Amino acid sequence: MHRLPPLRSTRSLLLCGLLPALLPLQAARADEPSPPASTPAAAAPASPPSSWSLGLGVIYQQQAYRDADDKVLALPLVSYENRWVRFNVPSVDLKLLPAGPVDLALRLRYDTSGYEADDSPALAGMEDRKSGLWAGAALRWRGGLGELGLEASGDASGNSKGAQAKLSLAKDFRLGRLGLTPRLAVTWMDAKYVDFYYGVRAAEALVTRAAYTGRATANTELGLRAGYGLTPTQIMFVDLSVTQLGQAIQDSSIVDTSTVGGARLGYLYRF
Numbered sequence: 517m518h519r520l521p522p523l524r525s526t527r528s529l530l531l532c533g534l535l536p537a538l539l540p541l542q543a544a545r546a547d548e549p550s551p552p553a554s555t556p557a558a559a560a561p562a563s564p565p566s567s568w569s570l571g572l573g574v575i576y577q578q579q580a581y582r583d584a585d586d587k588v589l590a591l592p593l594v595s596y597e598n599r600w601v602r603f604n605v606p607s608v609d610l611k612l613l614p615a616g617p618v619d620l621a622l623r624l625r626y627d628t629s630g631y632e633a634d635d636s637p638a639l640a641g642m643e644d645r646k647s648g649l650w651a652g653a654a655l656r657w658r659g660g661l662g663e664l665g666l667e668a669s670g671d672a673s674g675n676s677k678g679a680q681a682k683l684s685l686a687k688d689f690r691l692g693r694l695g696l697t698p699r700l701a702v703t704w705m706d707a708k709y710v711d712f713y714y715g716v717r718a719a720e721a722l723v724t725r726a727a728y729t730g731r732a733t734a735n736t737e738l739g740l741r742a743g744y745g746l747t748p749t750q751i752m753f754v755d756l757s758v759t760q761l762g763q764a765i766q767d768s769s770i771v772d773t774s775t776v777g778g779a780r781l782g783y784l785y786r787f
């Protein structure tokens with residue numbers, strides 16, 4: 517049975533991408549009808565004018581580390597977008613293709629995967645693993661099957677010296693003011709990333725904590741986001757997800773689960 521601690525800082529959240537998952541609902545109004553199914557992808561509208569949003573979100577996230585408390589976090593949600601720039605805490609995009617069904621951007625984001633030794637008794641005596649700044653590119657394609665996303669990035673801070681790639685598919689469904697978006701995502705992490713965040717160095721090994729060298733692996737996530745348009749400018753949303761951890765993460769002596777779940781609840785006001 518996991519214990520719920522007081523509110524914690526973002527560095528404690530498991531895996532990167534938790535904060536961005538709260539924000540895609542800002543891109544479309546939940547109370548606006550979807551375009552007709554017959555509308556071809558090539559006829560997608562031009563990029564939106566300058567806009568920004570404010571809100572508040574609450575995150576609940578299970579942890580993969582052995583004996584670690586589940587995390588509960590409240591945080592403000594801030595976003596801004598114009599023709600060339602998109603800012604969604606904790607990432608910034610420079611758009612290379614500002615209009616049309618294909619969205620290509622250079623991305624800089626803060627990865628919150630780090631931990632401190634006092635986050636769990638199972639980590640006691642280990643060196644802290646720092647979170648870092650990641651840089652790469654992100655591609656989104658909107659078509660009849662939904663939105664296909666591809667992101668590739670590397671650790672620009674040099675903490676893990678690792679690399680990641682993410683492939684995702686999401687599909688929007690509208691029922692009046694209610695919007696539903698199921699998604700499937702696969703995130704690949706190289707051996708350096710897995711070793712840094714889930715490995716156990718020889719000097720950190722104990723009788724109850726075997727030395728472990730990480731290997732490249734992939735996590736698989738299933739999620740469902742629901743948003744309800746209270747007014748044309750206000751949205752309430754909830755996001756539920758479950759992630760199957762890659763085998764190389766499950767094999768670590770500081771990990772005691774094969775899946776982790778998460779829930780996010782929030783409110784957004786668009787200006």
